[in-house]
Amino acid sequence: MPGVNFNLLWPQLLVTALAFAVFGADLLMRRPQRALLVWISAAGLVGIFVFTLVYLWGRNTTLYDGIFHIDNFSLFFSAFFLVIAVVVVLSSAQYVRQYLTHPGEYYGILLFSIVGMMLMAAAGELLTAYVALELLSFSLYILASYARNEPKSNEAGIKYVLLGAFSSALLLYGISLIYGAVGATRFQDIALALRGMEGVNSLLVVGIALVLAGLGFKVAAVPFHMWAPDVYEGAPMPVTAYIAVGSKVAAFALLLRLFAEGFAPAIDQWRLLVAALAALTMTTGNLVALTQTNIKRLLAYSSIAHVGYLLMGLAALSPLASTGLMLYLVGYAVTNMLVFVCAIAFYNREGKDEISALSGLAGRSPFLAGAMAAALFSLAGLPFFAGFTVKFYLFSATAKAGLLWLAGIAITNSLISLYYYLMVIKQMYINPASQPTPLRLPWPMVALLSVLVLGVLFVGIYPRPVVDAIQAATQAIFPGGMLSTP
Amino acid sequence: MDTFDRYVLLLLTALPFFGGLALVLFPSSRPVLIRAFTLLITTVTLGLSAYVFLSYDRSRGGFQMVQQFAWLPSIGASLHLGVDGISAALTLLNGIVAFAGTLVSWKLAQRPKDFFVLFLLLVSGVYGTFASLDLLFFFFFYELAVLPMYLLIGVWGSSTDFRTFLRTKEYSALKLMLYLVAGSVLVWVALLAMWVDGGDALGRSSFGFLDLQSAHYSANFQKLFFPFLMVGFGVLAGLWPFHTWSPDGHVAAPTAVSMLHAGVLMKLGAYGILRIGMQLLPEGAAAWAPVLIGLGTVNVIYGAVSAIAQRDLKYVIAYSSVSHMGYVLMGLGTLDAAGINGATLQMFSHGIMTALFFAMAGVIYDRAHVRDISVFEGLAKRMPVTVGAFTVAGLASLGLPGLSGFVAEFMVFVGTFRTYPILGALAVIGAALTAVYILRLVAKAFFGPLDDRWRGLTDASRLEMGAAAVLIAFLALWGLYPWYIMKVIDSGVAPIVQRLASG
Numbered sequence: 001m002p003g004v005n006f007n008l009l010w011p012q013l014l015v016t017a018l019a020f021a022v023f024g025a026d027l028l029m030r031r032p033q034r035a036l037l038v039w040i041s042a043a044g045l046v047g048i049f050v051f052t053l054v055y056l057w058g059r060n061t062t063l064y065d066g067i068f069h070i071d072n073f074s075l076f077f078s079a080f081f082l083v084i085a086v087v088v089v090l091s092s093a094q095y096v097r098q099y100l101t102h103p104g105e106y107y108g109i110l111l112f113s114i115v116g117m118m119l120m121a122a123a124g125e126l127l128t129a130y131v132a133l134e135l136l137s138f139s140l141y142i143l144a145s146y147a148r149n150e151p152k153s154n155e156a157g158i159k160y161v162l163l164g165a166f167s168s169a170l171l172l173y174g175i176s177l178i179y180g181a182v183g184a185t186r187f188q189d190i191a192l193a194l195r196g197m198e199g200v201n202s203l204l205v206v207g208i209a210l211v212l213a214g215l216g217f218k219v220a221a222v223p224f225h226m227w228a229p230d231v232y233e234g235a236p237m238p239v240t241a242y243i244a245v246g247s248k249v250a251a252f253a254l255l256l257r258l259f260a261e262g263f264a265p266a267i268d269q270w271r272l273l274v275a276a277l278a279a280l281t282m283t284t285g286n287l288v289a290l291t292q293t294n295i296k297r298l299l300a301y302s303s304i305a306h307v308g309y310l311l312m313g314l315a316a317l318s319p320l321a322s323t324g325l326m327l328y329l330v331g332y333a334v335t336n337m338l339v340f341v342c343a344i345a346f347y348n349r350e351g352k353d354e355i356s357a358l359s360g361l362a363g364r365s366p367f368l369a370g371a372m373a374a375a376l377f378s379l380a381g382l383p384f385f386a387g388f389t390v391k392f393y394l395f396s397a398t399a400k401a402g403l404l405w406l407a408g409i410a411i412t413n414s415l416i417s418l419y420y421y422l423m424v425i426k427q428m429y430i431n432p433a434s435q436p437t438p439l440r441l442p443w444p445m446v447a448l449l450s451v452l453v454l455g456v457l458f459v460g461i462y463p464r465p466v467v468d469a470i471q472a473a474t475q476a477i478f479p480g481g482m483l484s485t486p
Numbered sequence: 487m488d489t490f491d492r493y494v495l496l497l498l499t500a501l502p503f504f505g506g507l508a509l510v511l512f513p514s515s516r517p518v519l520i521r522a523f524t525l526l527i528t529t530v531t532l533g534l535s536a537y538v539f540l541s542y543d544r545s546r547g548g549f550q551m552v553q554q555f556a557w558l559p560s561i562g563a564s565l566h567l568g569v570d571g572i573s574a575a576l577t578l579l580n581g582i583v584a585f586a587g588t589l590v591s592w593k594l595a596q597r598p599k600d601f602f603v604l605f606l607l608l609v610s611g612v613y614g615t616f617a618s619l620d621l622l623f624f625f626f627f628y629e630l631a632v633l634p635m636y637l638l639i640g641v642w643g644s645s646t647d648f649r650t651f652l653r654t655k656e657y658s659a660l661k662l663m664l665y666l667v668a669g670s671v672l673v674w675v676a677l678l679a680m681w682v683d684g685g686d687a688l689g690r691s692s693f694g695f696l697d698l699q700s701a702h703y704s705a706n707f708q709k710l711f712f713p714f715l716m717v718g719f720g721v722l723a724g725l726w727p728f729h730t731w732s733p734d735g736h737v738a739a740p741t742a743v744s745m746l747h748a749g750v751l752m753k754l755g756a757y758g759i760l761r762i763g764m765q766l767l768p769e770g771a772a773a774w775a776p777v778l779i780g781l782g783t784v785n786v787i788y789g790a791v792s793a794i795a796q797r798d799l800k801y802v803i804a805y806s807s808v809s810h811m812g813y814v815l816m817g818l819g820t821l822d823a824a825g826i827n828g829a830t831l832q833m834f835s836h837g838i839m840t841a842l843f844f845a846m847a848g849v850i851y852d853r854a855h856v857r858d859i860s861v862f863e864g865l866a867k868r869m870p871v872t873v874g875a876f877t878v879a880g881l882a883s884l885g886l887p888g889l890s891g892f893v894a895e896f897m898v899f900v901g902t903f904r905t906y907p908i909l910g911a912l913a914v915i916g917a918a919l920t921a922v923y924i925l926r927l928v929a930k931a932f933f934g935p936l937d938d939r940w941r942g943l944t945d946a947s948r949l950e951m952g953a954a955a956v957l958i959a960f961l962a963l964w965g966l967y968p969w970y971i972m973k974v975i976d977s978g979v980a981p982i983v984q985r986l987a988s989g
Contacts, residue, residue: 382633383626399678408675415671430640
């Protein structure tokens with residue numbers, strides 16, 4: 001068979017092998033030894049991360065006749081997903097020990113979902129992308145309901161499965177319509193067909209809209225967001241973090257490649273749709289977040305709002321906007337990781353996830369309160385934190401694409417969001433503690449939080465290395481440099 | 487000293503910032519160490535800002551002590567620092583007020599470490615804003631200066647009981663924060679528009695102030711986006727009707743924060759209108775100047791009338807700030823050399839005088855635990871120095887010749903009479919109203935027979951007196967000898983006036 005070269009899929013294969021190794025070790029180990037599984041998974045992921053960077057650096061090729069792209073874009077996202085996975089694995093350790101049974105399967109399934117994400121970023125063809133997405137989604141369905149004795153977790157799992165299946169159906173229907181309109185499923189062939197097409201093709205527009213709706217479910221864009229708050233609230237907390245960060249980054253990797261390599265020539269036919277979706281998503285997310293009292297639900301709506309900002313980068317599709325979108329993904333991921341790890345650390349100690357439980361945290365644990373405040377300020381987009389830099393970049397890129405009105409809506413939204421982030425800060429710093437006992441964190445948590453705080457500051461103050469890496473990745477999906485945007 | 491010159495602005499911005507971060511590592515159990523370290527930082531920054539002011543070459547003009555570091559070349563953003571005559575003067579102002587603010591917060595007992603960390607971050611943000619020649623970093627530091635306010639007021643502030651309702655410090659902190667960030671929403675939109683449009687004109691993207699100055703924006707663009715800047719920055723400058731955060735916020739804030747906020751931060755707003763609005767969008771400024779000067783006049787009169795109606799000592803000062811910022815806005819709105827020079831000197835002089843006001847009000851509140859003017863009587867007998875310093879600030883505020891307020895207001899009046907004589911007449915009436923509320927306050931609360939309730943009060947401490955002495959020295963210095971600072975300021979104002987005239 002021409003073009004078959006398994007070698008370039010080594011990173012995915014290694015993560016799969018690691019997943020099986022974790023399953024196997026779980027069978028062979030005695031109960032007390034199973035705590036080691038965290039370290040096996042984490043060490044394995046770090047090893048694969050290094051291997052991936054060394055092995056795939058600078059490759060630019062396609063596999064299986066264009067079904068997979070091994071380029072800077074997929075390399076960037078593979079590395080990104082592996083880092084996210086390491087953080088999620090490490091932050092899960094104590095939580096899994098305290099609240100969940102069967103650690104082996106937990107880490108194994110987590111690793112499978114990473115494979116799905118890595119394939120999503122590399123997919124250059126609609127059906128492959130769909131299969132990769134389902135690998136991710138099924139892993140997440142299981143993880144969301146992993147606290148099997150918790151009714152809320154079960155509810156979260158069922159909701160996620162039902163709505164996920166619905167969205168998959170929409171996505172598949174969209175794919176079939178697009179195939180009907182252009183006769184191709186490979187992104188590059190779609191673009192080729194679109195370039196030769198005159199006028200508006202209603203079949204295509206409906207197809208793109210359905211694909212957008214299907215993926216919109218996965219990233220929780222309004223009006224397809226209803227599952228998110230319940231799933232976030234019910235799922236075990238590290239899983240919530242993982243859904244909020246990992247699955248969204250992966251879905252945007254897919255969206256970005258699909259729209260840049262596939263749908264870009266028909267940009268006039270879908271730009272307004274995506275822009276409207278973005279405006280609706282950010283506004284609804286922020287307005288509903290104002291009234292939340294549970295930290296997980298608050299973060300659910302806040303992440304919906306951030307998805308709105310991210311969609312803006314898709315509507316502004318250009319190399320600059322794509323750089324802005326990916327930079328935003330980095331800032332979003334590191335900040336959300338930080339805020340979720342803070343919430344996990346607090347939950348591990350106190351078993352509470354109400355915002356009011358955080359009152360007086362600044363006195364009880366200045367470090368945890370400081371880390372959480374840094375994360376919230378970053379989410380609100382205040383300077384010195386990642387949030388400011390990535391927002392400024394993405395909003396600038398959006399304005400540059402002639403969407404100043406959309407950037408204006410986004411800026412107004414970040415004002416609204418400041419209010420509810422400040423309410424959490426107020427609980428921690430201004431309100432007195434209900435029980436003023438000091439709250440001590442285990443050292444791995446402190447170390448993990450410190451690394452994440454440094455990450456948030458690094459992206460905020462010295463983003464240049466990240467931007468350089470992203471620009472290299474962007475070039476892979478915009479081969480002609482600048483595409484023919486108006 | 488050339489190398490030093492190139493790094494002094496960076497040092498000035500970085501020192502309080504990293505000083506603040508270093509303070510986090512200090513043990514909370516050693517408040518003396520924390521205060522001493524803060525005082526060291528603010529003393530050194532005062533020295534450095536005096537150096538910036540004095541070594542600024544007035545005859546050469548333009549931006550000096552320039553330094554540039556690339557940050558994100560793909561969007562044309564760099565850390566580009568430099569000062570002209572206007573920002574050199576305001577840098578000095580920040581140094582003075584931060585130093586005096588540290589002195590008066592010496593006895594702060596509640597969580598002093600956290601307080602001084604945030605205080606130093608605030609100071610760093612202000613230095614950065616005045617020194618930035620890059621719009622992205624201007625906005626960056628501008629937001630940094632606003633950010634710590636929420637906690638500074640929310641944690642260390644005080645609530646005011648109006649009997650029928652309660653203005654809590656949390657309410658005031660949130661109101662201030664939301665107003666200011668709402669203002670920066672408008673600013674941000676305008677900056678993005680200027681970046682996009684300027685980038686098209688230049689053929690490359692740049693947030694650089696000097697680059698954008700050479701990009702000629704169309705008249706329609708300027709007219710469309712100038713009001714974004716005018717209102718957006720105007721919120722921070724206390725522009726009527728967006729000023730209502732300011733009395734509540736300044737009253738609720740702890741003393742040093744009121745000093746810094748009313749004294750320096752409000753000037754950031756006026757500075758933004760001047761530097762970004764008028765210098766980059768001169769035609770827009772020309773079109774909207776009547777609105778600016780009109781609203782400025784409302785500020786003067788409305789602020790003064792409101793101040794007359796207040797019973798709370800800090801509310802009187804806060805409304806007097808609203809009124810005095812009106813002169814600044816009027817001066818800017820004249821588009822006339824005398825008016826803008828006067829406005830800039832007024833920024834400086836009001837910064838010093840209001841810091842002195844708030845410092846002395848803080849001393850009184852600290853001892854008496856009330857601020858209601860109607861219950862004070864004869865405080866001068868027990869607190870002669872405090873009352874004396876407060877009265878000096880009051881005299882500067884009502885424009886007594888010999889103090890810097892007179893020079894500044896006089897120049898604003900000259901500028902206004904040249905352009906809008908009727909508004910000039912109203913502004914003079916505003917100055918008369920200032921005399922009403924200041925003299926009434928001083929007569930009622932400070933002089934006359936001593937009420938027995940206040941027999942136990944003690945006068946200002948040595949450190950508080952030191953703070954007052956520094957502030958009074960500058961009020962008198964620029965009042966008696968305004969030429970030096972006027973030449974510095976004029977070297978910055980002249981090119982702006984030229985741009986406004988050539989449109």
